[in-house]
Amino acid sequence: MNKVLMSGNNIIAEAAIRAGCRFYAGYPITPQNELTEYMAEHMRRADAGVFIQSESEIAAINMIAGASAAGVRVMTSSSSPGISLKQEGISSMAACELPGIIVNIMRGGPGLGNILPAQGDYFQATRGGGHGDYRTIVYGPGTCQELADLTMDAFDLADKYRTPVMILADGMMGQMMEPVIFKKPKPRQYSEKFMLRGAGTGKSKFIRGLLLDPIDSEEHNWKLARKYDVITKNETLHEEHNIEDAQLVIVAYGTAARIAKGAIKRLRDQGMKVGLFRPITLWPFPELKLRALSAKIKNFLVFEMSTGQMLDDVRLALQGYANIEFHGRPGGAVPTPAELANVIARLCDKND
Amino acid sequence: MSKTVFKRPKSLKENIFHYCPGCGHSIVHRLVAEVIDEMDIRGITIGVPPAGCAVLAYNYFDVDMIEAPHGRGPAMATAIKRTLPDRVVFSYQGDGDLAAIGIAESIHAANRGENITVIFINNACYGMTGGQMAPTTMLKQRTTTSPAGRHETLDGYPINVSEIFSQLKGSTYIERCIVNSPAGVNKTKKAIKKAFQCQVDGLGFSMVEILSLCPTNWKMTTIDSCKWMDEVMSKEFPPGVFKDTIATAKKTAEAT
Numbered sequence: 001m002n003k004v005l006m007s008g009n010n011i012i013a014e015a016a017i018r019a020g021c022r023f024y025a026g027y028p029i030t031p032q033n034e035l036t037e038y039m040a041e042h043m044r045r046a047d048a049g050v051f052i053q054s055e056s057e058i059a060a061i062n063m064i065a066g067a068s069a070a071g072v073r074v075m076t077s078s079s080s081p082g083i084s085l086k087q088e089g090i091s092s093m094a095a096c097e098l099p100g101i102i103v104n105i106m107r108g109g110p111g112l113g114n115i116l117p118a119q120g121d122y123f124q125a126t127r128g129g130g131h132g133d134y135r136t137i138v139y140g141p142g143t144c145q146e147l148a149d150l151t152m153d154a155f156d157l158a159d160k161y162r163t164p165v166m167i168l169a170d171g172m173m174g175q176m177m178e179p180v181i182f183k184k185p186k187p188r189q190y191s192e193k194f195m196l197r198g199a200g201t202g203k204s205k206f207i208r209g210l211l212l213d214p215i216d217s218e219e220h221n222w223k224l225a226r227k228y229d230v231i232t233k234n235e236t237l238h239e240e241h242n243i244e245d246a247q248l249v250i251v252a253y254g255t256a257a258r259i260a261k262g263a264i265k266r267l268r269d270q271g272m273k274v275g276l277f278r279p280i281t282l283w284p285f286p287e288l289k290l291r292a293l294s295a296k297i298k299n300f301l302v303f304e305m306s307t308g309q310m311l312d313d314v315r316l317a318l319q320g321y322a323n324i325e326f327h328g329r330p331g332g333a334v335p336t337p338a339e340l341a342n343v344i345a346r347l348c349d350k351n352d
Numbered sequence: 353m354s355k356t357v358f359k360r361p362k363s364l365k366e367n368i369f370h371y372c373p374g375c376g377h378s379i380v381h382r383l384v385a386e387v388i389d390e391m392d393i394r395g396i397t398i399g400v401p402p403a404g405c406a407v408l409a410y411n412y413f414d415v416d417m418i419e420a421p422h423g424r425g426p427a428m429a430t431a432i433k434r435t436l437p438d439r440v441v442f443s444y445q446g447d448g449d450l451a452a453i454g455i456a457e458s459i460h461a462a463n464r465g466e467n468i469t470v471i472f473i474n475n476a477c478y479g480m481t482g483g484q485m486a487p488t489t490m491l492k493q494r495t496t497t498s499p500a501g502r503h504e505t506l507d508g509y510p511i512n513v514s515e516i517f518s519q520l521k522g523s524t525y526i527e528r529c530i531v532n533s534p535a536g537v538n539k540t541k542k543a544i545k546k547a548f549q550c551q552v553d554g555l556g557f558s559m560v561e562i563l564s565l566c567p568t569n570w571k572m573t574t575i576d577s578c579k580w581m582d583e584v585m586s587k588e589f590p591p592g593v594f595k596d597t598i599a600t601a602k603k604t605a606e607a608t
C-alpha cells in the first residue's frame with residue numbers, strides 16, 4: 001500500500017472509515033476540527049455512512065451510543081472541554097457495554113484554557129472521567145503512523161470487549177503531518193445478539209444502565225470489573241527506546257515522548273545514558289513492564305505536558321523501588337528537546 | 353359464546369405497571385402498544401425510554417428498547433433511525449426530560465426533521481424525583497421546589513412545547529392531547545397512530561404532547577386531577593393540532 005502524507009486529524013478520520021466506522025457525530029472545537037470536517041466530506045463515500053454535526057458534544061456521544069446499539073461501528077471526536085461534556089454518555093456506554101471510539105485531541109486547560117497542545121486530560125481519560133465504577137481503554141499514540149494503526153485497533157478492541165475506547169492525542173499530533181501507510185483492517189467480529197434492530201418475530205431485547213436492585217447492580221459492577229481485569233492482563237502496550245544501558249529513563253507518552261526522543265539524542269551525543277519508556281496504552285497502564293525495569297534502573301524522570309498526572313501511575317508502578325523526578329509544562333506550553341535535555345543534564349550532574 | 357372486548361395489547365408484556373394509581377403513563381403505554389399492534393410494526397419498532405417515571409418502559413413494551421440518559425432520547429433515536437431507516441423509532445419523554453435538560457436534543461431533532469416519533473408526557477412536574485417544578489409547571493402551582501407556588505419572576509413561565517415545535521420548519525406533525533376522559537383518550541390514540549403513520553410514510557418529525565395525570569405529586573385524587581386538567585392545565589396548554597403538513601410532505605415525497 002502507498003504512503004500518504006496527511007495531518008493527524010485527517011489520519012484518524014481516514015483510518016476510522018477504513019476500519020468500517022459508519023456513524024460519526026461531532027461538534028466543532030479546535031484543535032480537532034479537521035477530523036470532523038474530514039468525516040463530513042468522506043463519510044459520504046462510505047456505503048451507508050452517516051455524518052451528523054450534532055447540536056452539542058452531549059448529543060454527539062448519545063448519538064454514537066444509539067448507532068452503536070443499532071449495530072454499526074461508531075466514533076465521535078472533540079477536544080478537552082467537549083470531552084468533559086461527554087462524560088455522562090461515556091459512563092453510560094460503559095454501563096450498557098456499547099462499543100464506540102472517542103477521540104480527544106487535547107488542548108490547554110482547565111476551563112476554556114487555550115487551543116494549544118497539552119496533556120492535562122490524563123486523569124480524566126484514565127480514571128474513567130464520568131461517574132461510577134468503570135474504565136475506558138485509552139490509547140496514547142506517539143506518531144502519525146500510530147494514529148492510523150491504533151485507530152483501527154481501537155475499533156477491534158471496542159468490539160472485542162464491548163466497551164468505549166478513547167484515543168488520547170493532543171493538538172500537536174492532530175495538526176502535524178507525517179507520511180503513513182494504512183494497514184488492511186480486520187473483518188469485524190461482533191455478534192448480532194448485541195445489536196438492537198427490532199425484534200422481528202422473536203423476543204424483544206432491551207439495553208439499560210439502570211439497575212435498581214443493589215444485588216443486580218453489584219453483580220453488573222463486578223462483571224465489568226472482571227472484564228477490566230482481562231483487559232489489563234492482555235492489552236497493555238508500550239515502547240522501550242535506548243533502555244539497555246540507560247542510567248536514567250524518561251517516562252513520557254504522545255507528543256511528550258517525541259520531545260523526549262529528541263532530548264535523548266542530544267544527551268547521548270554528550271555521553272549521557274538516557275532511555276525512554278513510552279506507555280502506548282495509558283489505561284491499562286503498562287505497570288508491570290515499568291516495574292520490571294526498576295530491577296536495574298534506579299532513576300526515572302516523568303515528563304508530561306501537564307503539572308504531573310501520569311506521574312501517579314509511575315509512582316504506583318515503581319512502588320518506591322526507584323527515584324522519580326518530574327518535569328512538566330502545563331497549559332499549552334510545549335517544551336523543546338533542548339529544554340528537557342538541560343533538565344536531565346542537571347539531574348545527571350546531581351546524581352553523579 | 354362470550355366475546356372478548358378488552359384484552360392486553362400484544363405489544364405489552366405481562367408485567368404489572370409500577371406506576372401510581374391514576375397515573376397517565378399507564379394509559380399512554382397502552383395506547384402506544386395498541387397502535388403498534390394495529391399497525392403491525394412490533395417487529396420493526398425500537399423505543400427509547402427516558403430517565404423519568406417511564407424509565408422502566410422496557411419492562412412493559414414488548415419491542416426492542418434502549419434507555420437514554422436524561423434528556424438525550426431524541427439524539428439516540430436520531431442515530432438509530434439514521435442507522436436503520438426502515439425501522440420505526442420513537443422516544444418516550446417526560447416534561448423535565450424533553451423541555452428542560454433535553455430541550456436542545458429535542459428541538460434539533462425536530463428542526464432536522466428527523467423521521468422519528470416523540471411521545472411527550474406533560475404532567476406539569478418531575479414525577480420520578482418526587483414532584484419538583486418542571487418547565488411545564490403552572491404559575492402558582494405548588495411543587496416541592498416552588499413551595500410558594502411557581503412565580504414568573506423567579507421561575508419563568510410554563511413552556512409551550514407544541515407551539516414552539518410547530519414553528520420549526522423541520523417538524524411535520526405536532527398535536528397536543530389530554531388523557532383525562534374517554535373522549536380524550538380516544539383522540540390521543542388517533543394522534544399517536546397518525547404520528548407513527550407519518551414516520552412509516554417517511555414524512556418527518558412527529559410529536560404528540562399528552563397532558564397526563566400525576567395525582568401523587570399533584571396531591572389530588574384522580575377525579576380532582578382530571579378536573580384540574582380541564583380547569584387549569586388545558587387553559588395554559590390547549591389541546592389541538594399545532595402543525596400538520598403531512599399532505600404537503602406526501603406531495604413532495606411523491607414528486608421526488
Ligand SMILES: Cc1ncc(C[n+]2csc(CCOP(=O)(O)OP(=O)(O)O)c2C)c(N)n1
Pocket residue numbers: 403404405406422445446447448449450473475477478479480481486
Ligand atoms: C443527568 C441527570 N440529572 C438528573 C437526573 C434525575 N432525574 C431522573 S428523572 C428526572 C425528572 C423526571 O421528570 P420528567 O421528565 O418530567 O418525567 P416524569 O417522571 O414526570 O414522567 C430527574 C431530574 C438524572 N437521572 N440524570
Ligand code: SF4
Pocket residue numbers: 370371372374375376377405475479480565566567568569
Ligand atoms: S409519580 Fe406521577 S408520573 Fe410518576 S408514576 Fe406516580 S403518578 Fe405517574
